[in-house]
Amino acid sequence: MKLDKSLLSGSTGLLVLKLLEDGDKYGYQMTEELRRRSDKTFELKSGTLYPLLHTLEQKGYITAWEEASDSSRPRRYYHLTDTGRKHLAEKEQEWRTYADAMVKVLKGGEGYA
Amino acid sequence: MRDLIREYLTAAGEQIRWDRARPTLLAELEDHLLCEREAALARGLSEEEARAEAVRQMGDPVTVGQELDRVHRPKPQWGLLGLTLAIAMAVTVLRVELTRDWWFSDSFFQGNDSGNCYLALFLGTALMLAGHFLDDTILAGWGNLLFPAGLLLGFLFLPNYAVPSSPLAEPAIYYVTHIFHLVMPLCYGGWLYARRKGGRKGLLLSLLPLPALPFIMYTSHHGYTLGAGSFLLLPAVCMVMLLVLTWKDWYGLGRVRSRLLAAGLALLCCAGFLYFTTLPSPAHSLSAFLHPELYVHESDTYTAILIREIVSKAHWLGPSDWTAPANQLDPGSYWISLPGAGNNFFPVTVLHRLGWLPYLLLSGGFLLLTLLLLVRGLRQKNVLGRVVSLSIALPLLLQTVCGIVTSLGFIWFPVPFPLVGGNCDLAVQMGLIGLALSVFRQETLPVTDKKDKPLFLFRPDQTLTT
Incomplete structure (x- = not known):
């Protein structure tokens, strides 16, 4: 099933921060990990991913460092900062509240029967 | 054979107006493209097909360049x-x-x-x-x-x-x-x-x-x-x-x-x-x-x-x-x-x-x-x-x-x-x-924790690292 992109647009920052929660990653690794975790439902194009990563970096939620890849190409890794971790926790809570409310509404009047 | 990856980077780079930001940004895009290409090769695609697939996965280079240009601009004080x-x-x-x-x-x-x-x-x-x-x-x-x-x-x-x-x-x-x-x-x-x-x-x-x-x-x-x-x-x-x-x-x-x-x-x-x-x-x-x-x-x-x-x-x-x-x-x-x-x-x-x-x-x-x-x-x-x-x-x-x-x-x-x-x-x-x-x-420049040198420099006339 093809998803409406606007459903994802407000949450890509949350997804990217979540991907970095369990360790530093580089851009390609993040797109692959997101694809895997979402059973190929979510796909991040570089036009969305890199401007988003750089915006999050400017806000201080993530930092970047470099290391040579296996093919000796220098590679830019991203790291979740303490501020980013705090922001992620807030956004995650916000999302859960939103999702719970959506589920309740979508269930219709079941709860009141 | 057309070098689609180089063409992609040139097109994206043309949208990035800040000279100092461009090398680091293009280097990162290049790494991503080459990762996509390697993955496609591993799936059994030919070199030409792999490059085309890498470019397809990345999306429109002009949009990518414009978005990066929007994030990375000098901010006069x-x-x-x-x-x-x-x-x-x-x-x-x-x-x-x-x-x-x-x-x-x-x-x-x-x-x-x-x-x-x-x-x-x-x-x-x-x-x-x-x-x-x-x-x-x-x-x-x-x-x-x-x-x-x-x-x-x-x-x-x-x-x-x-x-x-x-x-x-x-x-x-x-x-x-x-x-x-x-x-x-x-x-x-x-x-x-x-x-x-x-x-x-x-x-x-x-x-x-x-x-x-x-x-x-x-x-x-x-x-x-x-x-x-x-x-x-x-x-x-x-x-x-x-x-x-x-x-x-x-x-x-x-x-x-x-x-x-x-x-x-x-x-x-x-x-x-x-x-x-x-x-x-x-x-x-x-x-x-x-x-x-x-x-x-x-x-x-x-x-x-x-x-x-x-x-x-x-x-x-x-x-x-x-x-x-x-x-x-x-x-x-x-x-x-x-x-x-x-x-x-x-x-x-x-x-x-x-x-x-x-x-x-x-x-x-x-x-x-x-x-x-x-x-x-x-x-x-x-x-x-x-x-x-x-x-x-x-x-x-x-x-x-x-x-x-x-x-x-x-x-x-x-x-x-x-x-x-x-x-x-x-x-x-x-x-x-x-x-x-x-x-x-210049604080909107992308920085990396290595003496702030860009990762590597890309020039349109340069042969890509493969």
Whole structure:
């Protein structure tokens, strides 16, 4: 099933921060990990991913460092900062509240029967 | 075979207008494209198909480039430029107007020539704008050279023993002394940058040249024109820079060890500073600092007592009630009673002639500007930018704080207030502020934790790394 992109647009920052929660990653690794975790439902194009990563970096939620890849190409890794971790926790809570409310509404009047 | 990856990067790069940002951004896109290509090859696609698939996965290069261009643009610091210019203009007008009736003579130069003052303001504004649009990374290339060259210049030309008895040498050395005093923290910043991650050797090399600075300033022929405490200001600023960076594990010695070292060095420096500034007795010095009126027969306390008298008779707005005592040498002029009233003690002049409100506006403006520079400087992700802005903001803040304390009659570490120490000081310090603002202008550059060098440079005519 093809998803409406606007459903994802407000949450890509949350997804990217979540991907970095369990360790530093580089851009390609993040797109692959997101694809895997979402059973190929979510796909991040570089036009969305890199401007988003750089915006999050400017806000201080993530930092970047470099290391040579296996093919000796220098590679830019991203790291979740303490501020980013705090922001992620807030956004995650916000999302859960939103999702719970959506589920309740979508269930219709079941709860009141 | 068409090189689709190179075409993609060229198209994306054409949308990124900031030259300094482009290499790092394209390098990251190139790495992503090559990862996609390798994955496609592993799935059994041919080289040409793999490249086409990589490009397809990335999306429209123009959109990617435009989005990156939107995130990474230089941010001109018009607000801080305006604040600095407003303060510099106010200071210049006040320096001219408040000293207009002071007379000049060859032996007792006290007033400020309006032509020279406005010329310095014009020159300072030009230097500030030039500094603002300059690329601060040029300091990285000269880090190893500027500081030793400055020290050599200091040893050769500034001390009493080196001054040739020539009418031309005298004013030249006056300017060199002032420029040396103002610019050396920046040169030291470059020296520290070159020692980054240099381990114990790096720390030792950063520490060793520091004693040369108080020696040069103390023996300097024109050092007195900078204020009695200025020979300590320069090494103090450099030492604080070293301590701040050591605390942040600048030399790669490990976080705990670095912090212990910084704390130990800070204790040693404070003890040394207190020892040398409170000779012969700390108790006596502290008492004279707090209550100079108890030591009226000591020559050092004269200025502090005088300033306190002026402060006590100042009004909220308008001239103070204080009148200069007439004696054999002094016919009762404020400016003869307080040497340095036109430059180093200029805030006292503002208080005396205009009152508390203009004084507080001036001091508050300086404090706001210097604190903004320091706080923004310490927040820089780019390590070179952090060092450059620290080396510029720290002396300005120390000068402001010491200047405010001194202008209230608490004299311990008298140094000139920023921008009012003289025409040369005004022009050079405005240029330095412009350079600090150039760091803030470029703070949207992508940075990586490796001496801020771009990952690797991509040029459209270059063969791609595969």
